Amino acid sequence: MNILSNTLLFKRITVLISIVIVSLILWNTYTFFQKFKQAERVKMEILAAAQKEIATNTDLNASVSLPLKVIENNSTVPMILVDDKGIVLNIQNLDSIKSLNPEYLENQLAIMKIENEPIEISYDGKNKQYIYYKDSDLLNKLTYYPLALLLILVLFIAVIYLFYSSNKAAETNKLWTGMAKETAHQIGTPLSSLLGWIAILKMEKVDETYIEEIEKDVHRLNTIANRFSKIGSVPELKKENIVDITKQAFDYLESRSSKQISFSFSSSDTEIYTKINTELFGWVIENLIKNAIDAMLGKGELNLKIESDAKKVKITISDTGKGMPKKLFKQIFKPGFTTKKRGWGLGLSLSKRIVEDYHKGKIFVKKSELEKGTTFEILLDKI
Known part of the structure; x- marks a missing residue:
C-alpha cells in the first residue's frame, strides 16, 4: 500500500510540476510576445515620423539620408501606405508580383486593419496619410510557440502514462504468474498423497468403479496443476x-x-x-x-x-x-x-x-x- 501511495504521489507531483513549468513558460512567452509587438509598433511610428519628415522637408539642400535609411531598414514588417482617399502610395515586405493585383492588396489591407491600429501621418492638419501594417513572420511564428509547447506537454504526459501503465501491467502479470506457479506447487503435495491413497484402496480391493472415478479427478487435478505451471512461460x-x-x-x-x-x-x-x-x-x-x-x-x-x-x-x-x-x-x-x-x-x-x-x-x-x-x-x- 505504501508503494502504491508513493507511486500515486510521485505521479501527482510530476504532473503538478509539469503544469507549473508550462504555465510559467506560457506566461513568459505571452509577455515576450506583447513586448515584441509593442517594439514593432514603435518601429512603425518611427517609420511614420521619417515618412513625414521626407514629405515636409522643403529645404533642397537638407539631407534626408537618415529618414530614408529608417524607411529602408524595415525589412520584416509588412506595411501599406495609403492617403486619406484610400489610394495606395507605397508598400513594403509584401509579395511584389502579387501586389500588382488590386484584390490582393485589398485582402492584405483588410488583414492589417484587423491586426493593428493604423498610424496617422498628418501634414499641417490637412492632408493625411495612414500606415497599415501586420505582424512580422517572426511574431506570427511566436504565436504558435505555446501550441507547440502544449503539444510537447501532452506527449510528455502520455509517455509518463504509458510508462506507468506498462510497469503496472508488468507487475500485475508477474504477480499472477507467481500466484499461478505457487498454486501449481501447492496442488502437487496433496496430489502425491492422493496417489498413495489410491494405491492403498486398490490393495484393500475397493470397488474398481470408485477408484476409476477418483483416478479421473486426480488426473484432472494434475492437469490443472500443469496448466498453472505454464502461465508466464512460452508453451x-x-x-x-x-x-x-x-x-x-x-x-x-x-x-x-x-x-x-x-x-x-x-x-x-x-x-x-x-x-x-x-x-x-x-x-x-x-x-x-x-x-x-x-x-x-x-x-x-x-x-x-x-x-x-x-x-x-x-x-x-x-x-x-x-x-x-x-x-x-x-x-x-x-x-x-x-x-x-x-x-x-x-x-x-x-x-x-x-x-x-x-x-x-x-x-x-x-x-x-x-x-x-x-x-x-x-x-x-x-x-
Missing part, C-alpha cells in the same frame, strides 16, 4: 488432433453437469490437425463451456461444433443462456471484468491470451441476443 505447441482434445474437455464437463442441459458435439471430420498445447487449449474449451453453463443457470442447450477448410479450423460454442448486449462483446475479455456475483473475471481474459498470444489464433463473440443465448468462435491455423 510448447505440438501437432494434435483438435477434435480429440476438444471432445475430451467436452465429455469431462458433460458428465459433471446438470442433466437438464442438453449437450451436442459435432465435427465435420474425425481428424483435424493443428499446432496446439493440449493442456492450455483444453482450458480454453472448459472456460467457454463453464461460462455457457453458468449463463443457462443449469438448464438449456449447449452446442459445440468444429469445422475446417483448407487453411482454418473453426470452433463454435453456442448456448441458450441469458446473452449479452453488443457493447460487452469486447469488454468481457478484459481482466477483472465479470457479470457474475462471484468470480474474478479472469477466465475469458486467460482464454484470449492462450488463443491469440500463444496459438496465434482468434477468439471472439460471434453473436449474442438477450435471453436467447451467445455464440463464441475460435479460429486456428490448420495443418
Whole structure:
C-alpha cells in the first residue's frame, strides 16, 4: 500500500510540476510576445515620423539620408501606405508580383486593419496619410510557440502514462504468474498423497468403479496443476488432433453437469490437425463451456461444433443462456471484468491470451441476443 501511495504521489507531483513549468513558460512567452509587438509598433511610428519628415522637408539642400535609411531598414514588417482617399502610395515586405493585383492588396489591407491600429501621418492638419501594417513572420511564428509547447506537454504526459501503465501491467502479470506457479506447487503435495491413497484402496480391493472415478479427478487435478505451471512461460505447441482434445474437455464437463442441459458435439471430420498445447487449449474449451453453463443457470442447450477448410479450423460454442448486449462483446475479455456475483473475471481474459498470444489464433463473440443465448468462435491455423 505504501508503494502504491508513493507511486500515486510521485505521479501527482510530476504532473503538478509539469503544469507549473508550462504555465510559467506560457506566461513568459505571452509577455515576450506583447513586448515584441509593442517594439514593432514603435518601429512603425518611427517609420511614420521619417515618412513625414521626407514629405515636409522643403529645404533642397537638407539631407534626408537618415529618414530614408529608417524607411529602408524595415525589412520584416509588412506595411501599406495609403492617403486619406484610400489610394495606395507605397508598400513594403509584401509579395511584389502579387501586389500588382488590386484584390490582393485589398485582402492584405483588410488583414492589417484587423491586426493593428493604423498610424496617422498628418501634414499641417490637412492632408493625411495612414500606415497599415501586420505582424512580422517572426511574431506570427511566436504565436504558435505555446501550441507547440502544449503539444510537447501532452506527449510528455502520455509517455509518463504509458510508462506507468506498462510497469503496472508488468507487475500485475508477474504477480499472477507467481500466484499461478505457487498454486501449481501447492496442488502437487496433496496430489502425491492422493496417489498413495489410491494405491492403498486398490490393495484393500475397493470397488474398481470408485477408484476409476477418483483416478479421473486426480488426473484432472494434475492437469490443472500443469496448466498453472505454464502461465508466464512460452508453451510448447505440438501437432494434435483438435477434435480429440476438444471432445475430451467436452465429455469431462458433460458428465459433471446438470442433466437438464442438453449437450451436442459435432465435427465435420474425425481428424483435424493443428499446432496446439493440449493442456492450455483444453482450458480454453472448459472456460467457454463453464461460462455457457453458468449463463443457462443449469438448464438449456449447449452446442459445440468444429469445422475446417483448407487453411482454418473453426470452433463454435453456442448456448441458450441469458446473452449479452453488443457493447460487452469486447469488454468481457478484459481482466477483472465479470457479470457474475462471484468470480474474478479472469477466465475469458486467460482464454484470449492462450488463443491469440500463444496459438496465434482468434477468439471472439460471434453473436449474442438477450435471453436467447451467445455464440463464441475460435479460429486456428490448420495443418
